[in-house]
Amino acid sequence: MGVFCQINLKQPPDGVYHGGDQVSGMVKYGVDEPMDVEKITISLKGMGRVILIKKSGKNSRRFDGKEVYVDTDHILPQGNCTLKGSYEVPFYFRLPEKIPSSIEYTKRQSPFRVKCYIKYYIRLKFEKPGWFSFDNHFRKKITVASPVAPEMSMEPIMYGERSQLLQLFSSKTSTLIMKAEILSSVVPKGGKIEIKSEIQNDTNIVVNGVKIQLLEVIKVKPNGHGEVKFYDEIPECESKTGTIQPEATQIMPIDIIVPPNKISLQNSDIISRDFVVRITTDLPMPHRDVVLEIPVQIGDYFVRNNPPPELQDKNWPPGVGDGASASASADDPPPTYWEAMGEGKKDDESSSDDDSDDEKGKKS
Known part of the structure; x- marks a missing residue:
């Protein structure tokens, strides 16, 4: 005896949902032999989790x-009855307006290890009577990319860094000065970061070169621990310049095209994602490199002109409550195993999600 299920979504053109969007589709399920069920529940779930491991010597804390x-x-x-045959039920949900984007992230950065995610999915759950009966779960993931609410300046802003270098057998003060003006710190998805930079080498040292990088910055803040930052390079957004001679000034424009899959993450108290442009002046030994970082937000700033219409009965169209939208026929064959499981089971990642499924409540 088996339950087979398809969760078919009516997806946006790009397959990505945004805050306030309607999530709708059709659930198709079939039972090849009579099966008693107490309750059938279809749900829209969205949750986030951070697991941070901090190692100190031979000990670790989680x-x-x-x-x-x-x-x-x-x-x-169709709950509290005996099922047999195939069924179809439409579903309609509404995502909240202010929710964080989907993310999955793992990294080791001494002394830390981190695993975190924000995920959303449609779940169909069959609850069976009896203490020793196992419930059936089917899931279909959805991807959410929320717009960015600007928290940084959208006007030109100047950043600077100054470093005095020790030079033997010289009484002159040797200074390396870095300046950078970013035209806007909020950049649209797939847009261009524009910076005017100037490096003034008031020393008798030849600067080996200047490295420009766009870095992804993941910040996590689990319960009982302060905020921890993790930096990741974006290889396609990296460049280098040539040497800078003593007593010379290098003026250069910096244009970085942002990959379309890189966006900032907001609306979560435990996970965030932003970006920095790091400009590194490479100095010869024994001098330390001089680094200037410029924070950037990336994403589309979206304003919904009209509030979304309320769905009847909160989430459901007429007819669902009285069974008019469900069809069942013992003569209709259920979906094949591979058709059904290809749609339902492949998105059922692990039993660890079940812990979160039953956790109702607010942010913790």
Whole structure:
């Protein structure tokens, strides 16, 4: 005896949902032999989690953080009965306006190890009677990319760094000065970061070169621990310049095309993602490199002109509650195993999600 399920989504053209969007589609499920069920629930779930491991010598400490962004359930009318045959039920949900984007991230950065995610999915759950019966779960992931609410300046702003270098057998003060003006610190997805930079080498040292990088900055803040930053290079957004001679000034424009899959992440208290442009002046030994970092937000700034219409009965169209939208026929064959499981089971990642499924509540 088996339950086979397809969760078919009516997806946006690019397959990505945004805050306030409607998530709708059709659930198709079939039972090849009669099966008693107490309740059938279709849900929209959205949750975040951070697991941070901090190592100190031979000891390790674990810090956790969890949040729930959306947890909406609807009980289907076919519950508390014996199922056999195939069924179709439409579903409609509404995502909250202010929710964080989807993310999965793992990294080791001494002394830390981190694993974190923000995920959203549609879940269909069959609850069976009896203490020793196992419930059936089917999931379909959805990807959310929320717009950016600008928190940085959208006007030109200047950054600078100054370093005095020790030079033997010289009484002159040797200074290396870095200046950079970014035209806007908020850049659209796939847009261009524009910076005017100037490096003034008031020393008798030849600067080996200047390295420009766009770095992704993941910040996590689990319960019981302060904020920890993790930096990741974006190889396609890296460049180098030539040497800078003593007593010379290098003026150069910096244009960085942002990869379309790189966006900032907001609306979470435990996970965030932003970016920095790092300009590194490479000095010969024994001098330390001089580094200037310029923070950047990346993403589309989206304003919904009209509030989304309210869905009848909060999430559901007419007819679902009285069973008019569900069809069942013992003569109709259920979906094949591979058709069904290819749609349902491949998105059912692990039993660890079940812990979060039943955690109702606010952000923690």
